[in-house]
Every structure is written in structure tokens, then in C-alpha cells.
Amino acid sequence: METKITVEKADLTAFEGDSGGYYVWSNAKTPLLSESKVAAGKLLLHPLGFALPHYADCNKVGFVLEGTITVGLVAPNSPEEKVLLIKKGDAIPLSAGVVSWWFNRGDTDAVIVFLGETSKALVPGQFTYFFVAGVLGFLAGFQSDFVGKTFGLDQNESENLVNSQQGALLVKLDQGIKFPEPSNHTKDKLYATVDDPSGKDVVKGGGFISFLTEKNLALLSDIGLSTKFVKLEGNALLAPSYVADGSVQICYVNKGSGRIKVVGSEGKPALDSKVEEGDLYIVPQFFAIAEIADDCGMEVFSVITCSKPVFGQLAGNTSVWKALSPVVLQAALNVTPESEQHFKSKNSKTITIVPPSS
Incomplete structure (x- = not known):
């Protein structure tokens, strides 16, 4: 069966505002996403843009395309918030279920693309996000009666906690806000350039x-x-x-x-x-x-x-062309011994990247 591969730019806008935006590659435009159980999204944070704390249903890797971003990570049932400062060229792995927030404390836009797999996702080919705060968050969903009883708050306190954040995915914070500095005590390597x-x-x-x-x-x-x-x-x-x-x-x-x-x-x-x-x-x-x-x-x-x-390399001294015995290569390509020897001589060294011809 023929596999249809397409080249596409992000075609859906999940959110866009003065804080930034989040953009998605959809299954409708790129069906191979759902078929291959992978997904992609792109986050744009304007200066002071803040992505509210959330977790996703998929494992993925974020790659910083532009700018610098302060990231907070909280693993399930962990009392520790790990804070990182990642920059252009850095890649950060993100596990499903880990809560993260993202903040642009810089003076220029920050952009990060997320690529990952969706084998256990709610919707194959898509990342689904669950927010812990804001109008899309769990507090808003459970409403003030459950929140008040859970945390021992009176009605006014619980309603304020549930309703005070009217933002959705991204919000813009006030100038001068002091966010946590990167964690110096983090033992594990959490990202790499x-x-x-x-x-x-x-x-x-x-x-x-x-x-x-x-x-x-x-x-x-x-x-x-x-x-x-x-x-x-x-x-x-x-x-x-x-x-x-x-x-x-x-x-x-x-x-x-x-x-x-x-x-x-x-x-x-x-x-x-x-x-x-x-x-x-x-x-x-x-x-x-x-x-x-x-x-x-x-x-x-x-x-x-x-x-x-x-x-598996298909060129060079680690490729199948170098490994095959002469008679097998001659028979497979239907060429003369001289042609086979010439071709094999072209695979006598490592070939990963071929520079332009002079």
C-alpha cells in the first residue's frame, strides 16, 4: 500500500494573543501523524509570556528555535520544582504526566517546537494538554464547592482561587515580576545542546x-x-x-x-x-x-x-555495498566485475555528509 508523505507547516492555531501563541500540525492536513502515532506543536512566547502549568498525555522533546525560556518541571508526587533556563539550540525531554510551565523573561520572542510520540495518547497524532490553573484548569472544572472542601477554604476563598485566573493557555505577566532562578542543586541532566x-x-x-x-x-x-x-x-x-x-x-x-x-x-x-x-x-x-x-x-x-x-547506512564503508561479497554484488546489480570493483572503491570510507563539489 502506498504511503502518502507530505511536507506541511503548522496549520491550526490553538491559541494566539499578546502573550504569544500555540500552533499545531493537524491530522487532517498530515494524516501520517496519526498513522505513525507522532505529533508536533510550536510554542511562541512574547516577552513576559507565561504558559500556565500543565501536563500532556505524550512523551515528547522540545527544541528551542529562538530566544531563551525559563522552564519549571514538577514530577508526579514530587515536592520539588526544578527550574531550568534553556536557550536556542537546546533540547529538553518531557515525560507524559510531568507538570511544566514556560516563561519568557527576555526582551525578544522565544520559540520552541515539540515533537513526540502518541502511542498512548487520547488522540493519536495529537498532544492533549491538561491545565492545573486558568479557565481550562482542573480547579475551574471541580468548581468552588469541591475545591473548598478539599483544601479547607471558605466559600469566598475557594471562589477566588477558582475564578481569579481568567487566562487559558498563555497569559502575559507584569513587567518586573521575579520568577525563580534556575535550580543549582539539580543532580540529573535534564536537557542538552x-x-x-x-x-x-x-x-x-x-x-x-x-x-x-x-x-x-x-x-x-x-x-x-x-x-x-x-x-x-x-x-x-x-x-x-x-x-x-x-x-x-x-x-x-x-x-x-x-x-x-x-x-x-x-x-x-x-x-x-x-x-x-x-x-x-x-x-x-x-x-x-x-x-x-x-x-x-x-x-x-x-x-x-x-x-x-x-x-543503517546506505553509502560508505559501513554500508551494505561494502559488506557484500563481489560475486553477490555483481549479480545483484547485474554489472561486470570491473564496474563492481569501481563501485565498491567508492564505498571505502565513511560517507555520512557529502560536501559540495568544488
Whole structure:
């Protein structure tokens, strides 16, 4: 059966106001979201914008596209609030059920994209959020009679607690408000920078690939996700590969533009499309993908539905072409021994990113 892969920008506005906005990729526009049980959303926080405390029904990873954001995290049944300051290029894993709030204390907009899996979600292909405060919050839902009896408040106190916050998803706070500083006592590593090439798979003149897995961020093991960040210089190519463990890749173009080609089991492109900043696309299980940047270069952030993915390379000295015996390769490609030897010689070194031709 043919798999329809599309390239889309966020098409639904869940909220928009003077505090910022939250935007969603819908199942209607991108059916492969629900089919692959993944989802995506984008949060925009204007200066002093505050996302009210909430939790979600899905595991996901947030990637900061612009600005800096103060984040508060409270795990279920924990008396401790962990406060982080994350910046552009940082990725933060978020478990389902963990309460978080988000605040932009800076002078410029902050933007973060969330990519994750929805295998246990209320609606496959969508993140559903549950707010603890505001007009969409639990206090408002239980109303003053239950709230008063639960917390030992009189009628006026409980009604004030339930009704004083008239905001929904996002609110704008007053200038000069003092929010908590980042927690210095946090023992566990809760986020990581992924767009820094130091120590990563770097190809001179071509770009770099950075992976974030359970090996370098243990929290990813708990949520069953990992990330990949690819930066391609102008006209560089990311060599074809696939995820051999059957994981799905959900990919967001956060800078630049280029061309994406995805190939499935039928030996023809399932996707061959121009992409640009703000586009989202999904690579289904076992499908192979290659990317080539335009003159301006391209950056792609991906979340993979496995905390320790296994990638199968389709070029270079770790690829099937290098491993196959000569006679098998000749028979498979129906080529002469000379052609087979020439082709195999082209796979004698590591090929992940191919720089532009000089």
C-alpha cells in the first residue's frame, strides 16, 4: 500500500494573543501523524509570556528555535520544582504526566517546537494538554464547592482561587515580576545542546550530525525517544540511511531550505520535495531518507521514536555495498566485475555528509 508523505507547516492555531501563541500540525492536513502515532506543536512566547502549568498525555522533546525560556518541571508526587533556563539550540525531554510551565523573561520572542510520540495518547497524532490553573484548569472544572472542601477554604476563598485566573493557555505577566532562578542543586541532566558541532560527526565543508540518545542523556531512556540534528552547508548532501530498528522519524526544518527524498519498499520516491524553514515531514518505519541543501544551507531537527536507534547506512564503508561479497554484488546489480570493483572503491570510507563539489 502506498504511503502518502507530505511536507506541511503548522496549520491550526490553538491559541494566539499578546502573550504569544500555540500552533499545531493537524491530522487532517498530515494524516501520517496519526498513522505513525507522532505529533508536533510550536510554542511562541512574547516577552513576559507565561504558559500556565500543565501536563500532556505524550512523551515528547522540545527544541528551542529562538530566544531563551525559563522552564519549571514538577514530577508526579514530587515536592520539588526544578527550574531550568534553556536557550536556542537546546533540547529538553518531557515525560507524559510531568507538570511544566514556560516563561519568557527576555526582551525578544522565544520559540520552541515539540515533537513526540502518541502511542498512548487520547488522540493519536495529537498532544492533549491538561491545565492545573486558568479557565481550562482542573480547579475551574471541580468548581468552588469541591475545591473548598478539599483544601479547607471558605466559600469566598475557594471562589477566588477558582475564578481569579481568567487566562487559558498563555497569559502575559507584569513587567518586573521575579520568577525563580534556575535550580543549582539539580543532580540529573535534564536537557542538552544539540546544535553545537564540537565532538560530533563533522565533515569539513559539508556540515555535521549530532545525536542525542539515552547514552548521553539518560532521561531519554525513560521516554523512549532520541534526537538527531543535521546541519548541511550550502549544496551539501546527507547520504541515504534508514532506521534499522523500525523507529519513525519526525523532522522539522528549523533553518534554510533544500530537497528531501524518501524511498520506501516500492523502489520509487515516497517523497521528493522542496522544504524550507517551518516545514514538517515524517519518515515512516524502515523508509530511507537523503537530504540536499540549497545554496543557503539547511538545518533539520528530528525526533526518533526510540531512545537508542540503530541507523543503517546506505553509502560508505559501513554500508551494505561494502559488506557484500563481489560475486553477490555483481549479480545483484547485474554489472561486470570491473564496474563492481569501481563501485565498491567508492564505498571505502565513511560517507555520512557529502560536501559540495568544488
